[in-house]
Amino acid sequence: MKDFHLLIAEWYRQNKRELPWRSTKNAYFIWLSEIILQQTRIEQGKSYYEKFVRNYPNIQALANADEIDILNDWQGLGYYSRARNLHFSAKQVVNEFDGVFPSTYDDIIKLKGVGKYTAAAIASFAFNEQRAVVDGNVFRFLSRLFDVHTPIDSTQGQKEFQALADELILNSDPATHNQGIMEIGSLICSPQPKCSKCPMMEHCTAFIRGTIVALPVKSKKTKVRKRYFHFLVYSENNHLILEKRSTKDIWQNLYQFPLVELENDKADLPEVFKSQTFESETFKHILSHQHIFAVFHHFDSIPDDLNRDWIEVKGNEIQDYPLPRLIDRYLENTSTQW
Numbered sequence: 001m002k003d004f005h006l007l008i009a010e011w012y013r014q015n016k017r018e019l020p021w022r023s024t025k026n027a028y029f030i031w032l033s034e035i036i037l038q039q040t041r042i043e044q045g046k047s048y049y050e051k052f053v054r055n056y057p058n059i060q061a062l063a064n065a066d067e068i069d070i071l072n073d074w075q076g077l078g079y080y081s082r083a084r085n086l087h088f089s090a091k092q093v094v095n096e097f098d099g100v101f102p103s104t105y106d107d108i109i110k111l112k113g114v115g116k117y118t119a120a121a122i123a124s125f126a127f128n129e130q131r132a133v134v135d136g137n138v139f140r141f142l143s144r145l146f147d148v149h150t151p152i153d154s155t156q157g158q159k160e161f162q163a164l165a166d167e168l169i170l171n172s173d174p175a176t177h178n179q180g181i182m183e184i185g186s187l188i189c190s191p192q193p194k195c196s197k198c199p200m201m202e203h204c205t206a207f208i209r210g211t212i213v214a215l216p217v218k219s220k221k222t223k224v225r226k227r228y229f230h231f232l233v234y235s236e237n238n239h240l241i242l243e244k245r246s247t248k249d250i251w252q253n254l255y256q257f258p259l260v261e262l263e264n265d266k267a268d269l270p271e272v273f274k275s276q277t278f279e280s281e282t283f284k285h286i287l288s289h290q291h292i293f294a295v296f297h298h299f300d301s302i303p304d305d306l307n308r309d310w311i312e313v314k315g316n317e318i319q320d321y322p323l324p325r326l327i328d329r330y331l332e333n334t335s336t337q338w
């Protein structure tokens with residue numbers, strides 16, 4: 001294993017993609033990129049990274065911003081808890097680290113929304129600390145390189161793969177090594193691997209033994225919860241009703257049409273839906289652990305007594321409010337004009 005890091009580094013220097021966060025050692029910018037790229041594809045994440053760097057050029061600017069502006073800038077990326085954690089952590093850095101982004105793994109991991117992988121990525125990319133990253137791409141690559149069949153979602157698997165990654169990073173340039181191993185996992189050792197282009201082919205145990213398709217092993221299936229949302233789309237004279245989601249659930253602090261959630265698809269709609277005036281529109285929206293079946297019911301008047309959490313907004317100002325992607329999709333597709 002002792003020369004593997006040289007092969008990885010060499011391959012990375014010649015094949016890496018030029019990405020905006022790779023040309024900086026600024027830990028704040030690297031942190032932004034890492035949080036944006038959690039659960040987001042690189043192509044989609046790029047424009048958001050550039051927007052955040054432009055609108056919040058330093059940690060103080062992010063800490064002093066209004067949450068509604070940050071959520072608005074995040075709109076379309078989903079998993080809004082990441083945006084709230086960014087804001088929370090920016091204030092944490094200002095208050096607990098004198099406004100200077102922490103420079104060690106042990107301090108970086110204290111920030112909200114930063115786990116082992118993200119702390120190792122920032123500590124190595126920005127400060128060259130020797131901390132091995134293990135993300136989904138690295139799990140796949142290492143499981144095949146060493147033909148390891150321990151489930152990657154088990155405690156034992158996490159330990160084994162972290163130990164392998166820790167051994168591989170020894171004696172290397174940590175920033176290059178970590179980025180290289182992730183890049184090979186992403187571009188070459190992908191779910192359908194391109195072994196003929198892989199710098200590790202001669203050394204890859206799964207390739208030699210023919211076990212690639214079985215790897216990596218996962219023990220659990222992701223449990224998916226089905227939810228049934230019925231939205232009340234009240235509109236009158238180009239005005240609409242929105243409500244803020246205040247409960248601790250998906251989309252906390254975002255805005256939506258007033259919602260009634262039903263237990264299942266057989267449950268009766270409450271009385272309020274009986275006065276629906278024109279057609280409803282149905283959407284299926286998929287999140288990692290939830291499948292949402294949403295019906296938007298249209299009403300051509302606004303009730304006289306509004307619920308306490310409801311606000312009346314002009315139809316052309318709705319995009320000024322941070323909205324879940326599902327509501328955005330509805331607005332893009334509906335034929336209704338306000």
Ligand code: SF4
Pocket residue numbers: 141144145188189190193194195198199200201204205206207212
């Ligand atoms: S040879 Fe194929 S399976 Fe092995 S590490 Fe390279 S891409 Fe992955």
